[in-house]
Amino acid sequence: MPAPPPIVEFRDVDKRYGNGPPVLQRLSFTAQAGDFISLIGPSGCGKSTLLKLIAGLSQASAGLITVTGAAPEIASSELAFIFQEPTLLPWLTTAKNVEMPLRLRRAPTTKREQARDRALALVGLADRGRSYPRQLSGGQKMRVSIARALSLSPKILLLDEPFGALDEMTREHLNEELLAIRQQQAWTAFFVTHSVAEAVFLSNRLFVLSANPGRLHREVRIDLPYPRTAETRQSRDYQQLVAETSRLLRSVETVAA
């Protein structure tokens, strides 16, 4: 049986800004639909740049990138971005914030409202549509930000340290929720994080990048079965993978230092 075409493919991709040193060098990988890929590595390894390349917000200096079989700029309507900050417009209600991407695409009102209600329900905030961002907690704001991205029913979700600013408890909760949502709405995820535990918990593939220049140092397969829940964190397999990956990351960071 031939393998299905990859949803994202990088072939020998270099990225440098202006005449500066390369941020990413000779980066090659393929992602299959449904992959949850975490990107982890020391600062300056080009994790966020990689997301921008996929999103078509930044162009490769050399090499080839295809996203859903096309150039990233063409595929951009198939993906959604979640930033570290919730970046909710403070003058709009939760509901209006979630609708914003579809509004910008001039989608008809009924479609907009359906997508909004579905997305808010997915993140468990169906009853907070009328609230303004300042009335929400940090975790709730992040949920709204996720709902906004999901309202587009994206094929690819790009997450740039989305839970970095949240406390441990909230972060673990949202990790579990994110996986639960993925069972209802299939998307391929690229997830940038500094937390090894979070990366192992979420992903089936984990890219460890090295810095200066950014390279794919090692890929770790996380074969823990889905669905993963809070209990997964208690399992020996999980804890072993976290320990191994931490060691791997430390070795990369020592080289960088």
Added chain:
Amino acid sequence: MPRKLFNFLLPAATGALFIAAWYAVCFSLNEDNRFLLPTPGQVLGAFSDNRGVLARATLNTAEGALLGFGLAATVSFTLALGLSLSSLVRVSLYPYLMILQMTPVIVFAPILVLWVGPGLKSVTIITFFICFFPLVVNTTQGLISTDRNFTDLFKMYRATKAQEIFLLRVPAALPYFFTGLRIAATLAPIGALVGDYTAGSSAGDGGGLGFQAIIYSSQAKYPALFATAAVTCVLGFVFVAAVLALSWLALHKWHDSFERTDL
């Protein structure tokens, strides 16, 4: 509750003390000089004697103030939009806007009278210029200081330039715009009064408060002059209160300046 009572009683006490001091000064003057400072009672009397004239003058000044203020708000908002769109336009125009701001408009009042005639038109134009600059400066500042994360988000979702302006930059600039409006609201009645003082006219409905002030001072009706100042003061309060109410309506649901801290 005692706190609230206090907040009411203290200013009331200050006011009473002030009026007592005022009377004290009045009666300490010798008979020949007493006309220089009318007592609060005399001012109140003059107010009631002249209430018809003062009411009409107040309406005339309010009209000029409102027209100039409204015109300034509209024109400044449009200009600020233009300035925010291009740093080229901004850099080329800003120094001259500043120079225009420093120019005392009142100096041109006599020539303005020659151009458009005395009365409402001149008063409106003078008020316009006095209100204009705080509005342009604040609104432009607001339109160009949109949070970078938001503009990135809009870029990410491929928003058009028009969408970025009207769905992002304009609402984000509203708090700045209202700051400008609040400053302009304190300036508008004073601007209209000064305009009327220099370019007012007794034609038509008669002059405004500035024109009335000239008449009273030339007739040495000093209590009435004080009453005119008091009325202008009240007009200023009405303007500011109206703008505060507007800004509350527009911002209280989302902006932190209206966050309730007393809960």
